[in-house]
Each structure stands twice: as C-alpha cells, then as structure tokens.
Amino acid sequence: MPRIGSYVRRFRAIIVTMLVVATVAGVAALLEATHEPPLPGASSDPHLLLDDVAAGAEVAALLASLRSGLATRTTPDLAGSHPRRLADRVAAAAEVRQARSPWWQIVAQEVADMRSRIASGDVAALDAVAQLEERLRADWP
Amino acid sequence: VTRTRVRPPVALTRSLAALALAWAVSLPVLAAEVSSFRVVTADVDDAVVVQLPGRAPFLAEAVPGLPGFVLVEAGPMVVTLLLPATDAPDDPAAASTVLARLEIDLEGATYATLVVSSTTSSGAPPSRAPPLATYLLVEELDALPPGANASLQIALAGGEGGTVVDIDVRRVASDDRSPEATLAVTLAAGRAAPRAVLPAGPYELLVTTDGTTPSISPPLALDLRPGTAYTVVVSLPHDASGAVAAVARAVIDAVRPEPPQLATAPADATPHGAETAALHVVHLSPDAPPVDVLVDGRGAVRDLAFLSRSHTLFVPAGRHEVRVYPHRPPRRTVGEGARRAVALEPVVTVLNLAAGTSATVVLTGSYEPPPDEGGGGHLSLQVDPADATVTLAGPRGYRAVLRGDQFLVGLEPGPYRAEVARAGYVGATYELELLPQTTSLVSITLQEEQPDTPTTEVEERLERLDRPATWRGLELQPYADTGAPLPPPGHALVRVVHTAPTVTPLDVAVALLAAGGADDAEPLLERRFLAQGLGFPNPTPYTSVPAGDHALELWVAGTRTLLHELTRLPFLAGVTYIFFVSADPRTNEVWLVPVVEAVIPHLRGEAPR
Numbered sequence: 001m002p003r004i005g006s007y008v009r010r011f012r013a014i015i016v017t018m019l020v021v022a023t024v025a026g027v028a029a030l031l032e033a034t035h036e037p038p039l040p041g042a043s044s045d046p047h048l049l050l051d052d053v054a055a056g057a058e059v060a061a062l063l064a065s066l067r068s069g070l071a072t073r074t075t076p077d078l079a080g081s082h083p084r085r086l087a088d089r090v091a092a093a094a095e096v097r098q099a100r101s102p103w104w105q106i107v108a109q110e111v112a113d114m115r116s117r118i119a120s121g122d123v124a125a126l127d128a129v130a131q132l133e134e135r136l137r138a139d140w141p
Numbered sequence: 142v143t144r145t146r147v148r149p150p151v152a153l154t155r156s157l158a159a160l161a162l163a164w165a166v167s168l169p170v171l172a173a174e175v176s177s178f179r180v181v182t183a184d185v186d187d188a189v190v191v192q193l194p195g196r197a198p199f200l201a202e203a204v205p206g207l208p209g210f211v212l213v214e215a216g217p218m219v220v221t222l223l224l225p226a227t228d229a230p231d232d233p234a235a236a237s238t239v240l241a242r243l244e245i246d247l248e249g250a251t252y253a254t255l256v257v258s259s260t261t262s263s264g265a266p267p268s269r270a271p272p273l274a275t276y277l278l279v280e281e282l283d284a285l286p287p288g289a290n291a292s293l294q295i296a297l298a299g300g301e302g303g304t305v306v307d308i309d310v311r312r313v314a315s316d317d318r319s320p321e322a323t324l325a326v327t328l329a330a331g332r333a334a335p336r337a338v339l340p341a342g343p344y345e346l347l348v349t350t351d352g353t354t355p356s357i358s359p360p361l362a363l364d365l366r367p368g369t370a371y372t373v374v375v376s377l378p379h380d381a382s383g384a385v386a387a388v389a390r391a392v393i394d395a396v397r398p399e400p401p402q403l404a405t406a407p408a409d410a411t412p413h414g415a416e417t418a419a420l421h422v423v424h425l426s427p428d429a430p431p432v433d434v435l436v437d438g439r440g441a442v443r444d445l446a447f448l449s450r451s452h453t454l455f456v457p458a459g460r461h462e463v464r465v466y467p468h469r470p471p472r473r474t475v476g477e478g479a480r481r482a483v484a485l486e487p488v489v490t491v492l493n494l495a496a497g498t499s500a501t502v503v504l505t506g507s508y509e510p511p512p513d514e515g516g517g518g519h520l521s522l523q524v525d526p527a528d529a530t531v532t533l534a535g536p537r538g539y540r541a542v543l544r545g546d547q548f549l550v551g552l553e554p555g556p557y558r559a560e561v562a563r564a565g566y567v568g569a570t571y572e573l574e575l576l577p578q579t580t581s582l583v584s585i586t587l588q589e590e591q592p593d594t595p596t597t598e599v600e601e602r603l604e605r606l607d608r609p610a611t612w613r614g615l616e617l618q619p620y621a622d623t624g625a626p627l628p629p630p631g632h633a634l635v636r637v638v639h640t641a642p643t644v645t646p647l648d649v650a651v652a653l654l655a656a657g658g659a660d661d662a663e664p665l666l667e668r669r670f671l672a673q674g675l676g677f678p679n680p681t682p683y684t685s686v687p688a689g690d691h692a693l694e695l696w697v698a699g700t701r702t703l704l705h706e707l708t709r710l711p712f713l714a715g716v717t718y719i720f721f722v723s724a725d726p727r728t729n730e731v732w733l734v735p736v737v738e739a740v741i742p743h744l745r746g747e748a749p750r
Contacts (some may be wrong), residue, residue: 046207046393047366054398054740057716061735064710069732072705080725081427082732085448137711 048100055093056136059107062090063133070126083125087115090132103139110135176247177210177630177715177741180222183258183298183376184388185273190236192221198233199744200225201257206392208254209744212631212688212714215249222257222273241273250629252282252394252741258298258376274298274376276331282370285397285739287497287624289417289455291341291365294394295326296333298376304330306350306387308375310363313343328375338497340417341367348375348387356387367453368397368419368625368739395715395741397625399452418494420454421501422463425640425734426615428726429508431468435487437461444468448723448734458496463617464489465504490617500621501719505640505678507614507726517551519580520573522559529563529587535575561585616642618678625717625739626683633688633712637671637695637733638680641724644731646676646698651686652706674698688714695722695731705731715741 066086094108110132117125180191180201189201193213201222202208220243226235247253256276276298286292295308310324323344326334345360356377365371375389422434424445434442434451442451445468464487494500522531523546531543536555554577562568566587575581620638628634637649649671655664672681675698693707712718717739723732 046204047369047396049204049207050393050396050740050742051398053742054396054716054737057711057713057718057740058398058735058737060711060713061707061718061720061737064707065733065735068705068707068710069730071708080727081447082723082725085446086732086734088446089448133709 052097052100052104055097059090059093060133060136062086062093063129063136066090067126067129067133070129083118084115087111087118091115107132107135174215174249175629175631176213176215176249177252177743178213178247178255179208179210179253179744180220180255180257181208181372181374181392183256183374183390184378185257185259188225188230189240189257190223190225190233192223192236194219198223198236200231200233202392203744206390207742208392209742210252210630210715211744213247215247215251217244217246219244220255241275243275245277248279250281251279252630254278254372256296256298256374256376258374258388259378278333278372280336281629282394282741283627283629285368285370285395285625285627286338287499288419288458289341289367290338290497291367292336292338292370293324293363293365294333294336294370294372295328296372296374297328297330298374304350304377304385306348306356306375306377308334309347309349310339311345311347311360312340313345313362330377336370339365341365341369346373346389348389350377350385350387356385357389361389361391363391366396367455370394370396393742395627395739397453397739398737416458416496417455418458418496419499420456420461420463420492420494421499422451422454422465423501423503423640423721423736424449425503425505425721425723426508427723429467429504429615432465432504433468435464435466438464450736456494458494458498460491460493462489462491463502465615465617488615488617490619492619492621494621497624498621499624500619501638503618503620503638503640503678503721504615505618506616506642518554518575518577520547520549520552520557520575521580521582522547522549523582523584524561525584525586526563526566529561529566529585532560532562534558534560559583559585561587563587565590620680627739627741628685628715628717631688631714632685633714634683634717634739635671635686635693635712635720636681636683636718637675637693637720637722639675639677639722641722641731642677643729644677644722644724645704646674647704647722648673648696648698649675649681650694650696651684651712652692652694653687653689654691668694683717686712688712693720693733695733705733707733713743715743 066083069086070083091108091111094104094111097104098108110128114125114128114132117128178193180189182189182201190198191201192198193211196211199211222240222243223236224238224240226232226237229235241257243255245253245255254277256278258274258276259272276296278296280294293310295310297304297306297308306328308326308328312323323339324337328334342365344363344365346357346363347360348356350356361373363371363373370393371391372394373389373391375387377385377387379385420436422442422445424432424447427447429447431444431446433440434445436454436456441454445451466487467485470485488504490502492500492502522533522543524531527545529545531547533539533541533543533549535557536553539553552575554575557573557575559571559573560568561571566589569585569587571583571585573581573583618640626634635651639647651669651671653666653669655666669684669686671684672679675681690709690711693710694703695705696702697704716737719736719738721734721736723734724730725732
C-alpha cells in the first residue's frame with residue numbers, strides 16, 4: 001500500500017507541471033500581446049500601394065470640393081447632404097486603409113474629427129478641411 | 142511601414158513648395174517636350190539608385206513591382222546608375238559606386254522604361270559592380286485595358302546578341318485542366334512584343350531558349366488584375382558555370398482603382414472572360430435613400446449611398462437591364478398601427494454594351510417619395526357588366542354615382558358602401574373599409590335575373606394590394622466609354638459630367654494659374670475650356686491638363702457668371718479624373734463630386750503640390 005509521502009510527491013509533481021505549463025502559456029500570451037502584428041495589406045504589394053496613391057488623389061480632390069463648396073456659401077449649410085456625404089467618402093477612404101500604414105491611421109483620426117464637426121454644424125469644419133488638405137500636401141501617400 | 146519625417150522650418154517648406162509649383166506650372170510651356178521615365182531592374186540583386194541631371198538621386202523601385210515614373214525633359218540625357226551605400230542602403234543620396242553611366246535620347250510625350258539587367262545570375266560570385274545590360278522601352282501608354290481585361294507587354298532585356306527566345310503565357314484553369322496557351326511570342330534581345338490584352342486571372346509564363354526546355358522553373362506566376370497594365374521583363378543572365386538561365390518579373394504600368402467597398406464585392410463581380418464590359422453605378426440623387434442595384438434581375442450592388450460609386454461590375458457583352466430599388470423600402474402605417482413596406486417601382490434602364498467597353502450609370506434627379514402617412518387610399522372598382530351603375534357612399538357625406546370600372550385615388554380612409562345596379566341584373570351592395578396608403582380592388586359581378594332563380598347570387602371578390610409608388614423624377618443616365626484613357630506625361634486627364642437636371646447649361650473650364658494656386662491675385666496663364674454649353678445629361682471630352690494646382694470652373698453658359706469653382710485643386714500627373722455635377726435639392730447650389738478613374742504610378746514626391 002503506498003505511503004502518504006508518495007501521494008504528496010505525486011501531487012507536488014502535478015502542481016509543478018501545471019505551474020510550468022501556465023508559465024509557458026503566460027509567456028507565450030505575453031509575447032503575442034506585445035508583438036505588433038504586421039499590418040495587413042502589406043505595403044510590399046504594388047497593387048495596394050498604387051491603390052493608396054489613387055485614394056490619396058481622390059481624397060485630395062474631395063477635400064478641395066468640400067473646401068470650395070463650404071467657403072463660397074454665404075451661410076454654409078454644413079448639415080446638407082453634400083458636405084456630409086463628401087466627408088463620409090473621405091472617411092471611408094481613410095478607414096479602409098488605416099490598417100495599412102500609420103499615415104492613413106492619422107488621416108482617419110483627423111477625418112473623423114472633420115466629419116463630426118460637419119455633422120454638428122460647427123463652423124470650424126472649414127478649418128478642419130483645410131488642415132487635412134495641408135497634411136495631404138505635406139506628406140503625399 | 143513606419144515613416145519618420147523631419148519637419149523643416151515652415152518658411153523653408155513653403156519656399157520649396159512654391160518652387161516646385163512654379164516648376165510644375167511651367168510644364169505647359171514644355172508640354173510637347175516632356176517625357177516620363179523610370180528604371181526597372183530585371184535581375185539585379187541589389188537596389189539601384191538612379192541619378193538624373195538636376196534632380197536628387199532616387200531608388201529605382203521603392204516597392205518591388207511598382208517602379209514610379211519621373212518627369213524629364215525630352216531629348217538627350219545622361220542617366221547614372223549607382224549602388225546604394227552599404228551603410229545607408231535606404232538613402233539614395235549616399236550612393237557613390239557607379240554601376241553604369243548611359244546616354245539616352247527620349248522622345249517627347251512618351252513613357253520610357255530603362256530596363257537594367259545583369260549579365261551574371263544571382264548565383265554568381267557577388268560583385269559590387271556587376272556587368273549590366275540595358276534596354277530602353279518606349280510606349281505611349283494611352284489607355285487602360287477595357288472591361289475585365291488586363292494588358293501585358295513582354296520585353297526581352299538581356300542575352301547575347303542574336304539570342305531569340307520563345308515566351309508562352311498560359312492561363313491557369315481553375316480546375317485540374319492543363320494551362321491553356323494564351324499568348325505566344327518570339328523575341329530577340331532588346332525587343333518587346335506589342336502590348337496584348339488578356340482576360341484577367343491567373344497565368345504562368347514560360348521561357349524556352351532551345352525550343353523545348355522551359356528555362357524558368359517553376360514558371361513565373363502572374364496574377365493579372367482587371368483594369369491593370371503590366372510590363373514583364375525577361376532577362377537571360379549567365380550563371381556561375383556560364384550557362385544561360387531566364388529570369389522574368391512583372392511590374393505595374395497603370396491601374397484602374399476600385400472604390401473602398403472592393404473588399405466586399407459580391408462573388409459574381411468576378412470577371413467572366415474576354416467578352417466582357419465593365420459597369421459602374423454612381424448615386425447622385427441628393428434626396429434619394431441608399432439603393433440596391435440589380436443587373437438582369439440579380440443583385441449586383443447593395444446599399445449604395447449618395448455620392449458613392451459602386452465597385453466595377455463585369456458583365457458579358459450584350460443587352461442588360463439595370464434596375465434600382467431603395468435599399469430599405471419606406472414603411473407606412475397600415476390599419477391598426479401595423480407597418481408594412483411600400484413597394485416601389487424600380488428605376489430602370491437598358492444598356493447595350495459592346496465587348497471591351499465600359500459604362501457608368503448615374504442615378505440622378507430628385508426622389509419623390511410615396512405620400513405621407515395619413516394620406517388617402519385608393520379604390521379600384523371593376524364591375525360586370527361594364528355599364529353597370531355604381532353608387533359609392535363614404536365618410537364625411539361622400540357620395541358619387543359612377544358608371545363602369547373606376548380607379549379612384551386619394552379617398553378619405555374609412556367605411557364605404559358601393560351599390561351596383563343594372564337593368565336585367567340582380568343589384569348588389571358591398572361594404573368595405575378603405576385603408577390609407579392602400580389600394581383596395583373590388584370586383585363585383587352581377588347575376589342576371591332568372592325567373593326560376595328568385596334568389597340572386599352575387600359573386601364578389603375583394604383584393605387589397607399596395608399600389609406601387611413611383612420614384613418619379615429619378616432617372617438612370619448611362620455614359621458609355623471605350624475604356625479609361627491615360628494622360629500624357631506630366632499631365633492629368635479630366636472630364637466633367639453634367640448630372641444635375643435642375644442646373645443650367647454650363648461652360649466648363651480649367652483655369653491654369655501662375656504658381657499653381659487659385660488665389661485671385663495670381664495671374665491667369667490660360668483658361669482651358671473642356672466644353673461650352675454643356676447641358677444635362679452630357680459629359681465633356683477627356684481633356685489633358687498640366688499637372689499642378691488649378692481651378693475647375695463652372696460658368697453659366699454664354700455668360701460671365703461664375704456658378705461654381707474648385708480652387709487649388711491638385712491635378713496629379715498620371716491621374717484621370719471624372720467630376721460629376723450635382724446640385725442641392727433645396728437651394729440648387731452646385732457641388733462637384735470627383736472620382737479617380739485611372740492612375741499611372743509616379744515616384745513618391747513627384748506629384749506636384
């Protein structure tokens with residue numbers, strides 16, 4: 001009949017094994033959490049990179065349309081369907097690409113701010129549009 | 142990719158920007174003498190730095206497969222190729238080891254590619270200055286492949302003089318069938334085959350130098366995307382033993398971009414083959430809800446919002462019906478608070494598309510929704526015999542005496558009583574509850590009086606159905622093209638489409654301003670008219686505009702009244718734009734809605750600011 005000491009040893013071995021497994025799993029999870037996964041839509045794909053260029057050109061033209069449209073109105077109708085939807089298109093272009101590069105992430109954040117200003121009828125929306133245009137001009141994708 | 146950018150002083154930045162813009166706007170003067178130039182390395186292991194007269198050195202390809210063009214003056218030019226510095230491989234300015242120095246002569250208004258290949262293979266002993274072979278490939282690159290096709294240009298860059306190779310491009314079938322030989326060319330060194338148009342899809346490329354043995358093993362896999370132009374460069378370097386092995390690689394020349402929703406494009410949007418046409422749908426009705434589009438009865442686009450452009454739909458050449466429905470049909474209260482969708486008649490157009498063409502269908506006009514809640518109901522009365530008299534009584538003392546079939550609209554909802562009579566027939570009475578926003582169909586057939594049937598039988602049928610509301614005022618305007626044209630070097634292409642039925646005819650112009658700006662103080666260099674008297678629903682021709690910041694102007698036709706303008710609008714070299722004219726439904730104020738239709742890659746920073 002086994003002695004109590006053998007049960008203690010077995011129990012201790014089980015505990016040690018569980019600790020080792022938990023430690024390994026924890027380290028693995030930590031590594032996974034701290035490891036920055038590669039951005040999807042790898043920028044080495046020439047099709048995607050050219051898509052970025054086209055999107056940048058279209059966004060620049062959209063912002064010019066938005067700025068010109070708002071600036072020439074004596075009473076800017078910020079909540080009209082045209083400003084809102086033009087801003088939506090800029091936002092859509094940035095949002096679907098923000099995973100590709102930090103540049104698009106920044107643009108997406110600024111577009112969100114611009115869009116919320118337009119939606120709320122904030123007269124500072126025109127400034128937000130102009131700032132976004134300057135960012136595009138300063139650092140073309 | 143993490144980009145670290147050092148911000149120079151603002152004043153310096155502005156000065157440099159002004160200089161760049163002045164240079165860009167000087168392009169009209171040089172227009173006939175401008176060429177686009179790039180360098181493609183075929184089999185050179187190291188990156189190659191390109192040094193051109195009067196400009197900073199740059200890497201031939203910052204991204205593999207996407208060498209960007211730069212704008213140069215046509216004529217003789219010395220091109221210096223260098224190896225990047227080993228301690229700063231990403232800094233072109235640090236390059237000092239000269240690989241080759243070439244004198245080339247570029248024609249104006251052409252896209253030129255300098256193909257650089259090595260005469261030794263990657264298996265050869267490393268050398269900091271491998272012997273190179275170069276070949277200048279020149280073309281006009283004036284249009285993208287139409288429909289669901291890609292275009293392919295194959296060039297043989299290196300090899301001994303007199304070397305001839307056979308190149309087969311085979312489409313890889315989706316099933317287990319062997320690849321089909323699609324394109325076969327025989328090329329001598331330093332020659333290119335004419336650009337060929339192929340259905341988009343997976344291909345493999347094989348090169349044979351002795352007529353039997355594939356020299357590339359495994360074959361080069363090509364994934365040709367629709368609306369994309371490629372150049373494949375084949376070179377024949379020697380390996381370490383002196384034997385010749387073929388190397389091939391593909392680069393992108395130009396592309397038709399897809400809108401953001403490409404990732405969710407339905408599966409049936411995939412190309413069908415060579416005999417296809419491309420179709421886009423654009424929603425430009427400001428007050429209409431998001432729409433769904435059916436092509437030949439099949440769902441093609443879902444939830445297309447105002448100012449959006451659909452992904453490219455590829456359809457077989459021929460006749461197609463396009464139907465547009467609201468994405469969410471309006472719902473109306475029916476009866477005791479129940480709500481039900483109101484059926485709307487679709488907006489329909491029929492297109493006849495030839496193979497290789499593309500078309501844009503624009504939903505335009507004003508949305509006229511169904512009547513508001515609480516509106517009247519409709520009553521369709523069918524009587525037999527046709528000349529029977531109908532006496533109709535309803536709420537608020539309504540009473541009408543009618544003869545024959547009737548379709549009554551806008552009646553006050555409530556209880557109605559219809560008495561139908563005809564000499565020689567047994568009269569009938571029918572009571573119904575007329576509901577708002579509902580068409581009640583009542584069909585009453587009287588029975589002839591029979592001496593032996595004192596009890597009159599009346600057949601009555603009651604149907605209630607929604608009378609389809611209409612989108613009166615909405616329409617689909619088709620614009621057909623032979624394909625997306627590409628701009629000449631140093632230029633953008635622009636087209637304006639008048640899609641606002643409430644807006645007056647327009648004179649459309651691009652104002653080319655000094656310094657590329659559109660400030661009032663800047664002198665006008667030229668006002669280039671795209672069209673005069675452009676009325677709905679017509680487009681302007683594609684018009685070439687020098688790259689730079691310009692103003693796009695809409696004038697009331699035949700007057701000096703400027704209706705709308707886009708100031709400081711950046712026209713990028715190598716980009717084809719379409720601008721749709723749209724109007725606010727309440728104020729009729731004009732907006733311009735841009736779409737980028739095609740892009741030729743240019744070197745980063747090459748686009749004029």
